[in-house]
Amino acid sequence: MIKNILILGAGSAGLIAALSLRRFFPQMPIRVVRSKDIGVIGVGEGTTFTFPQFLFNDLKLSPEEVYAHAQPTWKLGIRFLWGPRAEFFYTFSKQFNFRRLDLPKPNGFYCDEGVENLDVVSAMMRQHRALPRGKNGLPDFAQHQFLAFHIENERLVEFLEGCARTRGIEFTDGTVREVERGAEGVAALLLESGERLGADLFVDCSGFRSELLGRTLAEPFRSFDRSLFCDRAVIGGWPRTDEIIEPYTTAETMEAGWCWRIEHERWINRGYVYASHFLSDDAALAEFRRKNPKVAGEPRVVKFRTGRYERLWVNNVVAIGNASGFVEPLEATALGVIVNQSRWLGQCLRENSLAPTPGMRAIYNRVAGDSWEETRDFIALHYAFNTRIETPFWRTCQAETDLGKARGIVEFYQENGPTSVAEPLLLRHPSAFGMEGYLAMLVGMRVPHQKPHQAAVTEREIWRNHTQLCKTVAKSAFTVREGLDYIRQPGARWS
Ligand SMILES: Cc1cc2nc3c(=O)[nH]c(=O)nc-3n(C[C@H](O)[C@H](O)[C@H](O)COP(=O)(O)OP(=O)(O)OC[C@H]3O[C@@H](n4cnc5c(N)ncnc54)[C@H](O)[C@@H]3O)c2cc1C
Known part of the structure; x- marks a missing residue:
């Protein structure tokens, strides 16, 4: 019987998992442990429609709260500069x-x-527009189910942490030095400070390090490298000046991969996802700079490994987010996958009255594994x-x-x-x-x-x-700029 839950990691995965589990189990002690020295990955700024639905429908957050604190812009889909057509749009x-x-x-x-x-x-x-004009002449938010977000990662993580704290989730700052094994899988996390943190269920949201599922339990990793050849991204951007805030992410074909353009209110974020087997970091950087002459400062290179762990729930450890697997962000699916994994976990635990059976774990592993593979x-x-x-x-x-x-x-x-x-x-x-x-x-x-x-x-x-x-x-719809100006007016209406 699970009486308390410990989540390792406070990136988007750890925080979404904590918030989702809190919704299923309002009285459950839930603690998040995270290392400020290691920090979060700092990418993951485009969502699918699943994410706003999680905020509005699952967490019951009000639009005022979400827009004031997370400051998203609206994403209606992806503009693909891809294939023989000049462009085409992927929508929800x-x-x-x-x-x-x-x-x-x-x-x-x-x-x-x-x-x-x-x-x-x-x-x-x-038409570079985001919100239809309602019969009353105001932006119509009834179409929220077709909307996704662009949110700056740092702001997103800060926002989710604030939500978690107000819902009674406890935080411990510290780096895990060692993991104590037990009959159920993991018995406790030992921090560099000497603190020992035990729990009945451990949710591994430690990002690519996969401290518990990958490193401690040594669950085999299933690579996706026969399907997806990219393994790195150069990331940079520039402060917005007179560029229109587009209501979509752009995905543009590049020589050895593709480049995203994510539209924040004050910042334009670009990232070139490429295959290091075909292109060196220097050549990727050069192409990235050539096509984005406004890029400010030094872009950074992020390495990733595409694939997933064989099982995502092993004994008393469940991995969520990058700790469970990774597929590059061409459809910006990762936050949606995290939301779904967190919901399924909550459902499985609830169905089993917090005493998960091997059969329930197997079902979870099949559904969550299939979602990575799809x-x-x-x-x-x-x-x-x-x-x-x-x-x-x-x-x-x-x-x-x-x-x-x-x-x-x-x-x-x-x-x-x-x-x-x-x-x-x-x-x-x-x-x-x-x-x-x-x-x-x-x-x-x-x-x-x-x-x-x-x-x-x-x-x-x-x-x-x-x-x-x-x-x-x-043509009569509102642009993102107009929509943002509207919702900041006193008395703005959401329905
Ligand atoms: C190039 C790139 C672009 C991406 N773009 C998108 C996108 O547009 N949309 C999208 O949905 N997703 C995107 N993603 C995926 C994105 O990374 C994830 O959606 C999301 O950020 C989840 O990260 P995470 O919480 O799993 O890991 P992280 O953010 O890395 O968090 C890991 C946490 O674990 C903690 N931790 C790790 N080890 C220890 C330890 N030993 N002790 C204590 N704490 C520890 C860290 O401190 C941190 O708090 C992208 C990924 C990459 C690589």
Whole structure:
């Protein structure tokens, strides 16, 4: 029976896990131990829609609180400079996996020529706008389920820590020097100060160090290097001056990888994710600087290893976040994975009345492991079909990327076109991306298929009117700047 929980690490993973577990177990003693000397990774600034939902729906935080303290900007999706099209937009809404009642085919079949203005969300992205104008003329936040955030990492961690403290979570500053093993797995953490901290359940959120699951319990690591070849990132940015705050992350093809652009209110963050096998750090830095002449100061290089541990819950240790696995941030999925892992853990513990059984641990390991693998396969798809530039890196991606279970989805698409009828058969459940995500990438990258649709004249007319209407609605929407100015006015309304 678990009577207390100790979380190692106070990066985003440790704090989200603590907050989530507190929600499930309001009376449980929960302590977070973290080393200020080691610090946090300091990256992880783009989210999916899962993260705002965690703040608003799970933690029941008010929008006023979140926007005042975490100071996010709105992210409607990702603008891909990827594949043969000039650009395409990945959203959290249903652009492709949607059929109008007056059309015989889903939207994806009408996208041979262009993928613009498929719905209001992608049309707003194209118009550099973020919030639809409601009937009362004010920004409409009802679409919050399609919104994700850009949040500066330091601010995010500070905000989450504040939330954790107000919910009675205890913090200990100290570096773990040694781990005491016990019959259940781990018995206690021994800090450099000499303090000994025991617990019934240990949540390992120690980042890439994976102090408990990886180092102490020596759980085998399953590499994803047959699917994903990048292993480093150069990170830098510059203070915003007159650049518009875009309502999306940009993902731009680079010579041996890709570069993100994340839009904070006062800072623009860029990061070049690359494969060191194809590009030296110096060459990556040079390309990064050439394409981003405004970069201020010295960019830093972060190394990472892509993959996951065989089991994520072993005996009384559960790893969450980078301590459990890592997939590069091309879809900014990590915070969403952390939220989901934390929720599943809470559910499993609650179902077992805090006395977890081997069967429950096995279920958790399957679901959490699958979610890492789905992310791997989905990101692999981005690499395998990006034909934008010809370099040794991209030729290798096209020839050698292992698509894992996404292979079946691609083959079905190549045979049947952008239909979603087989979603229940093709996708893992729960799927973080849904058929919509796969179709957005496959249609966006113009992956050929054998079922082009010859639309009749009337269909083309309906389609033209549809996209035109989306564009018109989008043009009246608010920019991020206007939205931020609005919510800071006294009496701003959220519904
Ligand atoms: C290049 C790059 C870009 C990324 N971009 C995104 C993104 O856009 N969106 C996204 O969702 N995710 C992104 N991520 C993933 C991001 O890192 C994670 O989402 C998130 O920050 C989780 O980190 P963490 O809490 O697991 O680890 P960390 O932030 O590293 O925290 C580890 C904690 O453990 C503590 N600790 C470790 N060892 C000890 C010890 N011995 N004793 C005491 N304390 C210890 C540390 O002090 C720290 O508090 C990115 C990752 C990389 C590498």
